[in-house]
Amino acid sequence: MTQETPDIAPATWDLPYFDHILTLLGDGDSEVIEFFGRHVHWGYWPDPTRAAGSVRNYAEAAERLTQAVLAAAKIRSGQRVLDVGCGFGGTLDLLNQRHSRLGLVGLNIDLRQLFRARAQCVLQNENRLALVAADACLLPFRDKSFDQVLCVEAVFHFSSRTKFFAEVGRVLAPGGRLTLCDFVPRFVVPWLWDFLDRRFKPMVTRLFGHNDARCTLADYRRVARSCGLRLDRRLDVTRHTMPTYRALRPLIRRIAPDPDGAEEVIRRVEFASRIGLLRYLILSFRPR
Numbered sequence: 205m206t207q208e209t210p211d212i213a214p215a216t217w218d219l220p221y222f223d224h225i226l227t228l229l230g231d232g233d234s235e236v237i238e239f240f241g242r243h244v245h246w247g248y249w250p251d252p253t254r255a256a257g258s259v260r261n262y263a264e265a266a267e268r269l270t271q272a273v274l275a276a277a278k279i280r281s282g283q284r285v286l287d288v289g290c291g292f293g294g295t296l297d298l299l300n301q302r303h304s305r306l307g308l309v310g311l312n313i314d315l316r317q318l319f320r321a322r323a324q325c326v327l328q329n330e331n332r333l334a335l336v337a338a339d340a341c342l343l344p345f346r347d348k349s350f351d352q353v354l355c356v357e358a359v360f361h362f363s364s365r366t367k368f369f370a371e372v373g374r375v376l377a378p379g380g381r382l383t384l385c386d387f388v389p390r391f392v393v394p395w396l397w398d399f400l401d402r403r404f405k406p407m408v409t410r411l412f413g414h415n416d417a418r419c420t421l422a423d424y425r426r427v428a429r430s431c432g433l434r435l436d437r438r439l440d441v442t443r444h445t446m447p448t449y450r451a452l453r454p455l456i457r458r459i460a461p462d463p464d465g466a467e468e469v470i471r472r473v474e475f476a477s478r479i480g481l482l483r484y485l486i487l488s489f490r491p492r
């Protein structure tokens with residue numbers, strides 16, 4: 205492994221919003237750098253009524269969401285930690301700042317993000333870092349090789365949650381833990397979902413690429429059980445993420461190639477979250 209190149213050859217991907225974010229980061233767009241340069245996920249406001257709506261306030265909230273996931277994971281110094289869909293490495297870097305002697309591995313399907321993660325994560329505290337370009341559903345690691353697996357707002361992109369969980373079940377050591385956050389529907393009415401999908405899925409896919417937000421909590425439990433895992437903890441942080449939408453709207457209007465389409469997608473996710481149909485959950489799983 206060198207400091208310049210990831211450790212395993214890249215796979216293919218289709219993530220239009222990342223193409224766009226990377227272009228803007230490359231152009232030095234200061235607002236995009238502050239919004240998405242470190243984390244590309246929703247924010248967490250302990251008191252949502254006090255969200256300031258500024259870019260700085262959003263960046264702090266995004267950092268706090270990572271902290272909430274890490275608090276659920278209960279990571280300890282010396283552990284082997286895999287971050288699947290690691291984006292620009294913000295979660296890995298926070299771990300690197302907080303703990304020592306970690307064996308960190310960041311995995312992403314998009315090689316370009318790994319280059320940025322490498323540049324951002326300046327190792328300290330005797331931590332080690334490997335960055336791997338690969339698919340979350342085909343983890344190139346030995347059985348039982350991690351104490352912790354993290355997946356921050358990425359699982360909806362994967363081709364199959366069952367394959368991902370099976371892989372996590374394989375690579376987790378006894379006593380290990382998978383912690384993820386995801387948009388989880390309270391229930392799915394298939395005909396209604398299909399109807400909405402036909403109308404809105406092309407718009408969502410144009411922006412986000414492959415995505416699947418149909419996995420309910422019951423589905424998560426079932427998938428986990430079939431892969432030798434069990435749901436250990438769940439935290440509903442929907443309320444704390446709601447200011448995300450207000451903060452994102454002006455940015456999206458300015459930068460999205462199709463601002464109307466992007467705003468429509470964000471508005472629908474916000475509406476579904478506001479009426480309680482869609483929850484933002486932090487979920488933690490352990491081997492059974």
Ligand SMILES: C[S@@+](CC[C@H](N)C(=O)[O-])C[C@H]1O[C@@H](n2cnc3c(N)ncnc32)[C@H](O)[C@@H]1O
Pocket residue numbers: 219222242243244245288289290291292293294295311312313314317338339340341355356357358361362363
């Ligand atoms: C919303 S971003 C979250 C990034 C990062 N976890 C964060 O919180 O900043 C989703 C991430 O999932 C990654 N991803 C999408 N499909 C993937 C796959 N099949 N395997 C691995 N990573 C994938 C994307 O490249 C992107 O980095």
